[in-house]
Amino acid sequence: MIGAATAGVPTLRPVADLLVVLPALNEEDSVGRVVDEVRRARPDADVLVIDDGSTDATAARARDAGARVMVLPFNLGVGGAMRAAYRYAHDRGYRYVVQVDADGQHDPADLRRLQERMSDTDVVVGARFAGIGEYEARGPRRWAMRLLAAVLSRLTSVPLTDPTSGFRMVNQRALSLFAVEFPEEYLGDTVEALVLAHRAGLRIGQVPVAMRERTTGQATQNVFRSSAYLLRVVAAIGLAVARRAPEIVSAPERHEVK
Template sequence: MSVEATDPTSAVPQRSEVARLLVVMPALNEEGSVARVIADVMREQPDASILVVDDGSTDCTAERARAAGAMVMSLPFNLGVGGAMRAAYRYAADHGFDKVVQVDADGQHDPADIAVLIDAAGGTDVVIGARFAGRGDYVVKGPRKWAMKLLSSMLTTMTGTRITDPTSGFRLAQGRAVALFARHYPEEYLGDTVEALVIAHRCGLVIRQVPVAMRPRQAGEASQNALRAAIYLMRVITAVGLALLRRPPQISADPLSQR
């Protein structure tokens, strides 16, 4: 895997205040929206570095991301969001980034809310941008709704922190969480969100959620329909139980020591 940028000399940013925030966009065939999302992030967080993880796309996602000014990590084949984010966290830990914010490349996450996550990050390791916490009108229905309610109840009870949106992919990780996720980020679908929270909690990390509003997709179609998402959510409930049986990994307070 390699990381490329419009200017090759900027592909590996030096550790500085500018390089402290890395905005990561895992992307699979998002050529219709990725450039606009990058532009929105640049407008809202002009000092952040942006890394698009091209997760085996067969369209022009990578080319359009580079043209928009982002760094691009091209994976040789599709690993899923979990595999893409583990690679991104490893990159962040290796290059001295203190904060990593995950943003969907389809435009549903509003880059203006990155500031909301950062403002809530004091004293925490993971901040979740929650869709069901009082902002916006995002709703789910049917079996997916009840599966998510069950997951929410399980995670809230387990962590002692109210978590209404455990499957949100809009989140911030910093410090110890970057070190942990660089080596132990789950790769299964939805495990990358739910099981990651279980691992973080069992390692003593502090988790918080803040309300955010979702936007409509700017292009393309969702990769999962409601029925398939409900089935996967039930599988994740099983995975949560299995995760509790595993010994939690050991982490360092310094992400760079995990190289």
């Protein structure tokens, strides 16, 4: 279900160049504030909240803040939510799509910096461990993330300090790929997605960003489960590289949407 920003008032207009996507699961305490921040930072962009099977008022709070809302019938995880968002954006001809956390950890002020980097990349990652901010990972999670960063950097021939960051922007070439093929498992939407992009010949880059502390809700994975899965993803990278390179289909023409 996709609702317009103002319920009951159908409005037709050309899509914006940029679609800001907030995948959200039970983020009623933060999603409205984040939508407000995004709209202030990028008033020229459209904002889409993917309500990923929430059992609270996430969808209502997002609509009240002026976002479009896609309500999924049950929880698909971030990967499934973003695949739905990429298909939505691809079918409507958006030129850029950026994923922003609904819990407020990503700073919308960085959106323009990410888009500026799109001049020579197809996928740009907002990297936490690149010299800006004080965010730190500790213990096994830190070791696993460093290992993943080293593997992905070597594989893509691009220095990547934070391949698990969900703060990333794509252009139409990457959008055409991700609308059809996008990993849905936990962390597949970040790490394996970069492998897919590289295998498809897309250009990958990163921009240093400062991560903010979560102020509401709880993380969906604890440190130990995250660390174990990060190590599993390293093995999955080899399988992703071995399979046939994905093909990129052309994007449709831009058109007016409701």
